[in-house]
Amino acid sequence: MEETKSIEPLIEVKPIVDVVPYNVDYEEALAKKSNGDELIFEYPTVYVISDKQAEQKQAKVPQFTVYVGETSNIGKRTRQHLDGDTKVREDWKKLKDSPNAEMMVVGDQYFNKSLTLDIENRLMMYLLSVDNIRHLNNRRTNPQRKYFMSDQFDEIFAGVWDALRDKKPELFPAQTDIESSAIFKASPFHALNATQLEGKSEIFNRVAHVLSNTKKVDNQEAAVIFIAGQAGTGKTVLLSNLFNDLVNSELTSHKGVNLLVNHDQQLIVYKQIANKLGLDRDNNDVVCKPTHFINEHQKPGVKPADVILVDEAHLLWTHGKQAYRGQNQLQDLLKLAKVVIIVFDKYQILTTDEYLDNAAINHLEKVASRTGNTITLKDQERMVANPATIDWLHNLAINQEVAPIPADEQYELKVARTPAEVYQRIKALDQNKGQAPASLARMLATFDWKYVDKKKPKDGKTWNVTVGDWQLPWNLQVPVSSKQKKRNKTLAWAEQPQTIDEIGSTYTIQGFDLNYAGLIIGPSVTYRDGRIVFDPSASMNKRATNNRTWKGQKINVAKELLRNELNVLLTRGVHGLYIYAVDQQLQHALLTAAGHEHILGEV
Template identity: 50%
Template sequence: MADTTKSEAAGLPQPVVEEVAFSRQGLTDIQKKVAGNRVELLLEYPTVYIVYDKEKPHAYQVYVGETNNIEQRTRQHLEDDPLRREDWRYLAESSASQLLVIGHPHFNKSLTLDIENNMMLYMSGVESVKKLNNRRENQQNKYYTFKEKDKIFSAIWRKLHNFDPELFPIEEVVRDSALFKASPFHTLTKEQDHARELILRRIQAALHVPQGHQLILVEGEAGSGKTVLLSSLFYQLWQLGEDKNYSEFNTANSYLLVNHNEQVKVYENIAAKLGMNTANVSKPTAFINNEQTAAGVDVVLVDEAHLLWTQGKQSYRGENQLDDILARAKVVVAVFDKKQILSREGYLTTNEIHKLEHHAKQQGNWIQFKQQLRMNASEATQTWLTSLIERHVVDPIPADSSYDLKIFDDPVALYQAIQAKAQSKEHGLSRMLATFDWPYKNKPPKDGQLYRVTVGKLSLPWNLQLKPAKQQRGRMKRLAWAEQDQTIGEVGSTFTIQGFDLNYSGVIIGPSVKYRDGHVVFDPKASQNQKATTRRTLANGEKVYVDKELLPNELNVLLTRGVNGLYIYAVDDALRAALLAAQS
């Protein structure tokens, strides 16, 4: 009854969903279980369908498809596909496999393709789905009923949740998943779609006719959709490599690199779920060390290219990771944001950044993203943040009905507010963050204690120290930091949160950020981030301090994580007073 009410409120009829065994008998059972025009919707009109099997507890194998003839398509999956594909052989032979058939009075070919694509997006974000089988992505442009897609999909998902809550969790839970947010099945904006098509054309041309080492540089600020573009490219390159009509593409010769442990984990999980080779997801140093042949690789995609090292470090003996990657690949696609360079090891001078951009522009390979896709904030709120971070001024905080920006004068109250958001089904994924102004090292303290962020009466451990409950350790190990249950009791840093979203972020601005003479100033002596505050040796041998650029970048990363809200507490008395005054 609740579903009917929601559907009526939306002015749309209810979807029809029926579940039967995935077998020859199953379709006959539909006719016995469903009466009237509901049978017609399922058997004679376009439908979306899901075939799934629960291989073991908390582990599903799923196929999502759409068809104009569910009876014919099911026979094909049961009789023909198992002869060619192992995944279908498993599903056809398993006695536990189920078939969910979804119909709707407003379904047409374009809408079912879009619903199928959206279903793949959601399934890629469901933790219990270990294998997701489909060989395409089907984003559609505008069509007659395209404005109804989201409402119809939500009504379908609610019905599916009633069939199996583990396979179809509450919608908000799925959307909070890092896998969902980095999924290749997101509907691309015009800006993203244009960039993807341009990049694919450039790659195809370079593989047909050698053109030297090609650098395609995609620039955009935090939240501009760079990761979704890269994920979509990675998946499409794999698809083309599987297609015999595109012989120039080799799935084994396309790599995705990222210099961020948490993001590597996300991409590996996506690749495993979609049946791609997880060995093609790597950190840059491992790739460079393993691929010694010049231009031996076709395509390398680099996420968070601003994290690449521009000097030697530990196991990396080179001088510039991007140069070394370019030497090993015919085409390198790098997404880059100069405002997110955080470490002296990845520092680039202004001239070096201009040289990098000029190199890409000369080849016609420079792409710039201008849209802000992460934060549901007004332009005025985004301008306020930019003024704080880049112009170092505290302007009056604008009213914004769509974004919850709040200044706190008590760190305990801030933490309690973030805990309440995290426990709310409505608000979901929320965590504490802080500037790197309290000690932290990779090795635990000798006294057995934890490295902590302590402000007044609030004292919380830094990230990556609390252990998950014993029965959840295997599961939590696979999740990004913010998604792990126990991390609501920790404080995240740029090193764990960069590249990820939160619904609400609670940011403690530490003593390295002060307010003096009407301006925000950065004090490297109050920072514990030696990667930002110690000197960097430039190419000409000169040793310089680069904290004036890196510390504002750290603040930029932290203040741009929250999708729906940002809560701030400033340790510096003058800065806190200025922020509170700006709020009133």
């Protein structure tokens, strides 16, 4: 007998939103505002308390502190906040005493506990990315699994967001604008998939075991937890989630958790997240660079950290450089903490400063595997694409093969006949901001054209990516006003408005998502005898092509690093990628692989 599957009925949720001053008279005001509506007082609700901060000079929009919560009894819960929480938490006392604080209560007849918990979690994920929200309180992450109406959650949340946006557009901008922000993509409030959830549980169990044991492990070094996975498999989201929960966990001590990253642009994002969530309240260095952490924690009398989380650990240096006087940043970190959680992808090692050979990587994995501390993520979480498309991109960079481009209704993978066509397409997408999924489209290129940071070429103009008569400046060169320059300090490269007229490299885009990427593959990537061949002599990336001393010998790993550079650039686009290759044979091979359906500008 054939098994029948129940079909969840389509439910039309039309949430109501009531806005009242947040003070001791809230209940009377809410009853009056809602006319005693039972949807507010008798059903589960979600609430948002916002406090408008004092106006800052030259500020175009006001700044807010926001608290998000959910409850089965809005009256009782608000009394707890006003009467109890104000006695033990300074943030709640400030909300109670502020003349500008308001409470928005959202209700609907179909709201249930699981649904309101998910709405609360999703609201925190979105509000974290709103520019004029300075602080976001309630740092709980509690996404639900399956429940009645869970399959319709995206539509339900969109309705809730629109209802709130009608009341307070300055707090609730267009969803599509938020979804393009770097903070949103690295938010700790993303719902984790089954593999990530299982990995998180294993990591917390291991952290608890190590921290409760006074003995150190692995020969006076920290316990290593190794999160492996290729680009786009959700490593950063898992790490961000772990970071938020560990800072707020009773497992760890005061100032006992640090998140480290060597990537300048990613550092900006994590610092913003930590600041908005108050994770840096007692520790300004809760997010910092590895060198700073090592230098501070090697000082006499400084206690080891409980847990260090290292994002993009493949960017850790493996020899002395600049202010770092050691020989291996990871080895130093293992001596300065009880647990070190690292995110690692050997296909994203980009410079000789970071180089590890396969033997060193295998040893690192074995150290973690001895105690079951290796978490491998395989599901593609970044790219909205079919597995065949993801395999095609992997084969292009890693296996150095150009196969026919597969059909994919979800992902727009196109080969352009000229670089100008790529730029025109990216520019058009950028001009359609707010129309999902168009915004956050940028140009990228392999590092095959000269660029010297903070210096100008002899003609005093800009360092450019040049193909024939077409050219565009390299990253971070387009001039901006002093006001915009100040604003850009809190924005990643791709989020700065002027960068639509620039081309980014791996040094500005690694670790970030774009909705659409336009990629110029430079002359260091060629096609000979049916295979991609990397030509280090055509690259301007000296950090990848210079020789390196490794285990007492001079080695050159340029081809391996240029392969990784191409791999990183090919995997930035969430919804699409447009390619042009400078090498004529590679361009011909790509156009042949594209056929008629995958040529940019053709139907």
